[in-house]
Each structure stands twice: as C-alpha cells, then as structure tokens.
Amino acid sequence: MQKAQLLKLYEDYLKENPQNVYIRNIRRTSWGGNRVNRLYILDNKNLTEEEVPEYLTAHQVFELDEKHNHTLTWKILESDVTDEQIAAFERENHVTLPRMFREYLQGYTVLQERFYPKCIVSEDYGYQGRYDQSTGEYIDYSDEELEQDEELCGDVQLDFFCIDNLSKPSSLSLGYFEKIERMHLGNLDNGDLVLLDCETGEVQSWDHEMNNAWDAESREEFEEESMTGDFWFQEFDTFLEWVFGKRVYDFEQAEEEQEAFYQAHSKPRQIPPENIIYL
Secondary structure, eight states: OOHHHHHHHHHHHHHHOGGGGBGGGOOOSOOTTOEEEGGGTTTOGGGTTSOOOSEEEHHHHHHHHHHTTTOOBOOOEEOOOOHHHHHHHHHHHTOOOOHHHHHHHTSEEOSOOEEOOEEEOBTTTTBOEEEETTTTEEEEOOHHHHHHOTTOEEEOOEEEOOOOOOSOOSSOOOOEETTTTEEEEEEETTSOEEEEETTTOOEEEEOSOOTTGGGOSSHHHHHHHSOEEEEEESSHHHHHHHHTTSOOBOHHHHHHHHHHHHHHTTOOOOOOGGGOOOO
C-alpha cells in the first residue's frame, strides 16, 4: 500500500472511531518501558508552553493527560524506518521482506495497538459476539439476534504490534522467526498468533497451543507440527484493511480464497487433525 493510501487508511479509521484519538482511550499491550516520541502529542495547544521531554514513558504520557483533564489527543507520524535499516535487517536475518510489508514499515506510525476488527458471526468458527470496548468484555449475541440477521457482524480483539517512532534505533527491531520464515504481527483474543509468511506474503493465524512447533528447524516442520487458526489473508494489505475497519472478515469466503491460492501455488492446504478422515 502506497504511503498516501496508508495515511488515508489511518485517518479514516480515526474519523470513524473519534474516541480513539484521545490518549485516555488508547489500548496498548507493550507500554512497559517503551518510550513514546513527544511528537505524538505535541500538537496539543495546551502543551505548547509546557516543557515536554523528547521521549516519555507510558506513565508520563498518562500523567500529562490526567493533568490536562484527559483532553490530550495524539496524531499519526511519518515512519522513520530507512532503506538502510531494512537492508541491514534482511542481511542479519537472511530474509527478503514482502513489498507490502516494506511499504507499511516506511509509511506512517500509529500509537494504538489494540483493535477490534469485524467479522461475520459464525457458529462454525466460534465467533458469535462482540466486544464491549469500554469494559473489555465479550458479549454473545442472543439466539433472536442471530436468527434475525444472517450477515450479523461481530468483532475480535487483536493486539497488532504497529511500528512506533521511538528513538530512531540504528537497527530495526521486529519479531522475526528465521527458521520458519515468518514475522510475528500480533495476537488474537484467544491467544492465537498472527504471522506474516515472508516467502508467500500470506498473513495467517496459528494456534497458540502448538506444543513443539517453535522448536521446528524449518518452515515445513513448523507447518507439520502446528495447527492453523481461523484467519487467513492472501496479502498484507488485505490484513491491514481488516485491522483498520475497511473490510469485514468472511470465514467461508476466506476459506475458498485460500483453497484457490494454494492450488495455484501447488501447496496443499493444511487440514486440522480433527477433520482428518481415516479410511
């Protein structure tokens, strides 16, 4: 996705979810000791005369927000990831990053990490409800609601590890598993991992209870030892559009697309153990 398209995707998301512009509503999984670039919040007029350190801890950000009656908003920043950083990362990890992922890395950065992308509710896939974002509770739809609308939308909770503008590091830090040639993009609410396949460009969720899969010495061994999750995207841009609310995930449609994709690439689709029929 080109840089201008990325910016529009992010801006549209904030327009449709204006509550997420406010610092007080940000949900993050990795505040920890991470530092936040002050440029994310320096546009606030009530901070123009205040001395704000170049980088703040999460605690400092929320202290500032509390001090200003929870009125602080944040803005989207241009990414500071360079061609040199990407090239160094690829050399060190013996990988070539997919084009779409490279464009994402060098586009814009967002401060939020927790998202609630939508999907068509499905009993077969175990998604029959929605999140109350104010409480974090998952609420199942009633039988009446499910009967009244066959295309009823629910959502999932996704912690998507976006790229932050932190301290212009000399090296690019990404969660990459070299032996299985996959990037760790985030986690779903059920614990499943979302991985980017750097060889094919696919984004796929994988069962978090994968036993010895992480000890795999190759991508083939990983696929044999582990189980796929419920979500599959042919390319990173499609996944990104889902995360930022531009598309609703249809499990049955995705399964058909996955079958067609694997047939075109001569790759057998993995069958979960419980679906294997023994003759």
